[in-house]
Amino acid sequence: MKILKNIGSAFKSFFKDLGNVFRKNIRDYGMYIALVTIFIFFIITTGGRFILPRNMFNLIQQTGYIAVMAVGMTLIIVIRHIDLSVGSIAGFVGAILAVLVVTFNLPVILAIPIVLAIGLLAGLLSGYLVAKIGIPAFVATLGGMFAYKGLIFNTLQSTGTLGINDPIIKAIGSGTIPSIAIIGGFHLLTIILGVVAIVLFIFSEIKTRKERIKYRFEVLSTNLFIAKLAFIGLIVMAITLLLASYKGFSWTLIIVLVVVAVYHFLTNKTVLGRHIYAVGGNPDAAELSGISVKKITYIVFGSMGLLSAMGGIMFLARLSSATFTAGEGLELSVIAAAFVGGTSAAGGVGKVTGSIIGALVMASLINGMQMMSLGSNVQNIVSGIILVSAVIFDVKTRNMKKIEV
């Protein structure tokens, strides 16, 4: 009896802690909850087809290029700007890559750095117009959007829609990492990578926790901490197994993870990252603190251009052809992903990991609704509602936090 009672009270305090943590961090967890809800909804409505390995693989391929660009857009919005030219840049860069490879027979391995540089330059040009000339980013990049769209036509004028058949491009578009061996139908290298990632994650979490305890900062209770590690570990393992049972990790996924890792590190651990958030939080204060707002603006727009080019390459690879309409409307999906991911239009707030989840939320919606055979009219309406709801949630929880303190 007594043991039961003890277990009962332990559970009680565990759930009480859990509730408190949730309430305090509702903003951070909101998107994850939304994502899980969407997943559960589609699993039910599609009779489980949504969660099949094959579909999860496709979902990742559909999200990849948007996710990469959303990372750059997050920082643009953090410093209180917007970039409408990213879709056109992506399309333009894809067209150039195709022409370089197909028409000029340039090796892909050389052509990729060239088009990345072109993306970077395009981004820096926007940065120049915004930081140096001082025109609103909305206008500067709207101009870019039209201009690059025109350049796509110029580039493809003589060839028309240009198919590209190259092993590297194919790998980026739909290929997976080598398996080493297939064991019991599972892709070995994928499982190894998944396990390594989980182990690294647990170690880094324990290290962070130890340090926070050292400085007597608030930490999760031990039970909750273990529960959190177990929960995230299980999720990662589940996704890994799911993908390993199909074709394994795709190169698209690897590219996204690398980009996120680099930008997550950059924004959280480096001086540059802190300067970016300072400029976003209060440009005047940043300037008076000796931070060159102009320089940060250049860097952030430059990075956006670079990531647009990367997204453009991924998009080209997915279609394995360069088309006249490539990248059309893409900028809006990218911006939506960043906003759904909790980036604040008021500036200074936004995480790159959030935007990745935002991109995944939007892509899951489209994917799931397609499986339910809903038309694109319904897809658009639902996407619009979700976007606005996400921002409403963000605004409301922000005010909640203010009152609470």
Next chain:
Amino acid sequence: MSKTILEMRNITKVFPGVKALDNVNFSVQQGEIHFVVGENGAGKSTLMKVLSGIYPTGDYEGEIIFNGAIVDFRKISDSEKAGLAIINQELALVPEMTVYENIYLAHEIKSNGIINWNQTIHKAAEQLDKVKLKVNPGLRVKDLNVGQQQLVEIAKALSKNVTLLILDEPTAALNENDSDNLLNLLVELKKQGVTSIMISHKLKEVTAIADSVTVLRDGKTISTISKSEINEDRIIKDMVGREINNIYPPREKYVDKEIVLETKNINSYDFAKSKKVVKNANIVLRKGEVVGLAGLMGAGRTELALTIFGNPKKYDTSGDVYIHGEKVNFKHPKDAIKHGIIYVSEDRKHEGLILKQDVKQNISIINLFSLSKNGIIDKNKEIMIAEKYCKDINIKTPSIQQIVENLSGGNQQKVSISKGLFSNPEILILDEPTRGIDVGAKFEIYTLINELINEGMSIIMISSELPELLAMSDRLYVVAEGKITGELSKAEATQENVMRLATL
């Protein structure tokens, strides 16, 4: 015996981290001019915001009785409907619109939704007559001077048939002539039956026209003084709550040391204002000295400081700055910071702090490179630095991870100064370091200034509170219309001398 037009009972208003109003009682008689005085941060403006519905019912505790009935103002238009108008420090006029458009903005004269412009212009002219402003109602508001704009605001209020007019520091930005004009107008309006509540820092105005005065301190009502008992000493005593001579901590007499900073013929032209804001300024700052920059608002003190500090507002400048006798040419504040100069902004919310970030991030931002290796921040070091400043400068915060938006004004100011100190400056420019903070925090800032001076730092202090500037400065310059109109030694620096030079 006149009747009570307004009574505010037991008003309590809490902001995150501060109790701005603590059980305040306040009552105003019909047809009087009632002043509300108190130090910055005493709660005057908050009280008026509660009264006018900017803070809606439910946002505070207590009740408001206006014209004998309990009222429930949820927004400004509610209080306006009841006959109450507030004129804030920041005027609520649309600069690009004409005077008559502004006067009838949001209560346009119309029939069937169509505005009758002729009647609007005619009526606007009548309102302007009432406030004795002789301008064409068709002028754009941006073409009027501040004093005239103030009168337009009052005309706008009168056009709504107000019976109670609230003015929040209306004369702060006015010159003496315009101020006198305004005061006379209030007396005139009183005869026509308009009751006024006026917030002011200028005790001269209080003794001139007040019928009664309520003194607030630290969010509490200290006293309400009736006309026969009004005198400056009594008011000051109630305002500061102690004898005034000990609100400034003593410092040793300054002995001349070497020059650390010198400017020669600095000129600055502000494109945004299309006006020359600094004219031929020559100043000298010595080691271990506090040099005050005195002057009226908009005299060009901040502009001079910013010109020295790497010119972040991109004025068109000429002239030279010398540090330790060496000519320097700062292109950006970061260059100035590298040379050991720090400017702590007068506007800590908009230019000093990143409100959404925490204490630690705000303090470290100025010198992150010293905490990092290969561009990667050592967060443990950052924490140690932030904790050191919180302890040394006595920043009262639950933790260094508190978002600075939630700190009180005084503590925000301390974070703002700590941030500057973290770059190890040799020269500190403090622009209005005690604006909007309470008496206790002011004392701590003064004490900090003295400590920094004892450590050999040199400080340029800009302040619009003359007594403070006189007490803290070893020497001061008076600035008027962008020019240095005089230099006063400690012995020469009296309120009269400064005001004479400031109004040259």
